[in-house]
Amino acid sequence: MPKSLSLLPHWMQHYRRDWLAGDLSASIIVALLLIPQGLAYAQLAGLPPMAGLYASIGPLLVYGFFGSSMTQSVGPMAITSAMTAAALAPLAAPGSTQYLLLAATLTLLSGLMLTLFGLFKLGGITRILSLPVIQGFSAGTALLIALGQTGALLGTVWRGDTLPALVTNLPAALQALALPQVLFGLIGLALMWLAANPTSQLLGKLGVADKAAQMAGKILPLLVMLALAALLATLDSTHQIKTLGQLPAAHLSSPAITGLHRLDLASVQSLLLPALLIGLAGFLQSITVAQSMAAERQQTSPAARHPGISANRELLALGNCNLASALVGGMPVSGGFSRTVVNTNAGAQTPLAGMLSAVWIILALWALLPLLAFLPQALLAATIILATARMISLSQLRQAWHFDYRDGVAWLMTFVGVLLTGPMIGIALGVGIAIALYLWRSQQPHIAIVGRVAQSEHYRNVLRHQVETTPEVLAVRIDENLYFANIANVIAQINTQLSQHPASRQLLLILSAVNSIDYSAVNALKDWQRGLADQGTTLHLAEVKGPVLDTLRHGDFLDQLIHPPFISTHAAMQTLSPQELDYSI
Known part of the structure; x- marks a missing residue:
């Protein structure tokens, strides 16, 4: 070319x-x-x-x-x-x-x-x-x-x-109304409306092709306008x-x-x-x-x-x-x-x-x-x-x-x-x-307690599926990015779940749905991790995405964990669950 x-x-x-x-x-x-x-x-x-x-x-x-x-x-x-x-x-x-x-x-x-x-x-x-x-x-x-x-x-x-x-301006506008102009405007509006949608629908019922009927509905109001303009041109001023x-x-x-x-x-x-x-x-x-x-x-x-x-x-x-x-x-x-x-x-x-x-x-x-x-x-x-x-x-x-x-x-x-x-x-x-609206939604993130679908490596919400759980391990999936505006809410929700599962000594955070984490959230997790340790609960991470892992490596939070982030929830459960529980397939 x-x-x-x-x-x-x-x-x-x-x-x-x-x-x-x-x-x-x-x-x-x-x-x-x-x-x-x-x-x-x-x-x-x-x-x-x-x-x-x-x-x-x-x-x-x-x-x-x-x-x-x-x-x-x-x-x-x-x-x-x-x-x-x-x-x-x-x-x-x-x-x-x-x-x-x-x-x-x-x-x-x-x-x-x-x-x-x-x-x-x-x-x-x-x-x-x-x-x-x-x-x-x-x-x-x-x-x-x-x-x-x-x-x-x-x-x-x-x-x-x-x-x-x-x-505010309506009373003055009403006082200035003149009957001939009002009638002309209303009649013109009605005629242009009738020439549009009702005419298109009527033509469609009469068997006219849809595109042709729609086109007529666009052109006919213009013809009405021109006809009324021509009428005015023939009248005196x-x-x-x-x-x-x-x-x-x-x-x-x-x-x-x-x-x-x-x-x-x-x-x-x-x-x-x-x-x-x-x-x-x-x-x-x-x-x-x-x-x-x-x-x-x-x-x-x-x-x-x-x-x-x-x-x-x-x-x-x-x-x-x-x-x-x-x-x-x-x-x-x-x-x-x-x-x-x-x-x-x-x-x-x-x-x-x-x-x-x-x-x-x-x-x-x-x-x-x-x-x-x-x-x-x-x-x-x-x-x-x-x-x-x-x-x-x-x-x-x-x-x-x-x-x-x-x-x-x-x-x-x-x-x-x-x-x-x-x-x-x-x-x-x-x-x-x-x-x-985004902040409102992200401030109230969804978290799910998960368990294993029998004879599989899949983990699902305990409220929606028939799953197997381990009392000693509380596995929590966080379904939102973590940042300054929602981290406190996330921690509060998980603390509530910990109080309802007193036998849990291992807390596993599943971050498969977390695409980003900011500095405020990381520092909040560090403080929380120390508090959990004082209470006898160990914090673990699983399924951490690459960009999130890169962010965490910029600080020392990962160094405070007993175990590096697990590649999968199943791998974590195999490691953290009591030996007498069989997590093999």
Whole structure:
């Protein structure tokens, strides 16, 4: 293969002509969705509508060169848009020149951070968030977004980054309601909803193929929006329905670059944490979407020997996409689930579909820009409300609670935290809850008293299996890593078991499930071992893993043991049990 071609993405090197039809059809459909969504999400972020369209062009072109998913659709999303508004609202007035500069800088910083994470191969960074925390954050943010867009839907001003702020501003919003605008918003919302899920279900019952029915459910709401916009265009200006109005001519520019010299250091520093959180939230959404679609398609390709989804490559790709968005005056972007599903179902085979979508959007900016002025703001708000409503699922809470009440608590606390503090503090709270949940669980580790399964070398929990035990030897399996936060609890539990087995003079700790041990835990074990010896009980270890054994060798704890760690529980029992007991097979 020529060297010039080897520099191209893998899918470009192996592109097949028969993929073009699918990529072309998917690109047109996704472009039709991206235009109203880009306009809506820009308004949600407090930015001019055009910013959402700019953010839908550069990132799609860039992702094709750096991304690892074949059907990922990158662009503005509801959660990152809401987080952008929450981050910038305290710093500048929405729509002001300073606000635009801060938004582009925020996008630039987020892109730089994600790119650096990718270069340092930190793709596992999202593991700091558990699934219940992610779900609670998404549901809480989605509810805030939907409530915040209700004002625009009904033609009034109802704003607030948190639920208390929304409640406080509700009386003034109610007083400003006008019946024509309320009716238009509610009727538009109902029609767009009916054109989506109910229509898809009806078409499915009529025998239409599932993919075609789902595609119709995505396209028909857009047609409803266009039909209502066309209706408004034929009426005189007395209808009082707010529309986008005249949009400026397309002009790709970068406030982050041209105006960077106007930013003071304090403003940049204030954007660092929001940029990190928005980047992580966007990456988490993107990698989840990419992995879901790849699993559904059983993607080892479509290009032969495609390397599959790489978290580190996705970090690099999303970082570069945000850099591209910042350079053209856009906003933070990420992969979107609904758009990616549409892209996949419409026949997309490679990232060429996304790149072609960017081309169609550019052509739309050139040819259709005057017509976009008639799009009603209420229907853009309806687009956001319908998109975010799907993210609010109480069934997730029920499932988490049923599986483990602690997971349910994490879901609920994150959800309530987002509602009370907003998405920016909410996601930070989610990280804290995930860490606290880990500490909570690991502080109460499971330990098991084990005995031998008859005529074997296998040892199992005495509470779950019929096993043989030796009164003189208490064999305890520890099912958790040992560190400063749980060692006292572990020792307390084992001391309780020793008190219930007074005949035991040999204590065997089975560390087969222990992958790490810290300095605090080792010192606690040393002190405990001396106390046990004073009471006439000898401490032994078995099945110590290599990394744990290496750690123990750094100190003198092993030197204080009468016997080196046993290679297996059975070997230990053969040595420690009274001679009259037969532990042979």
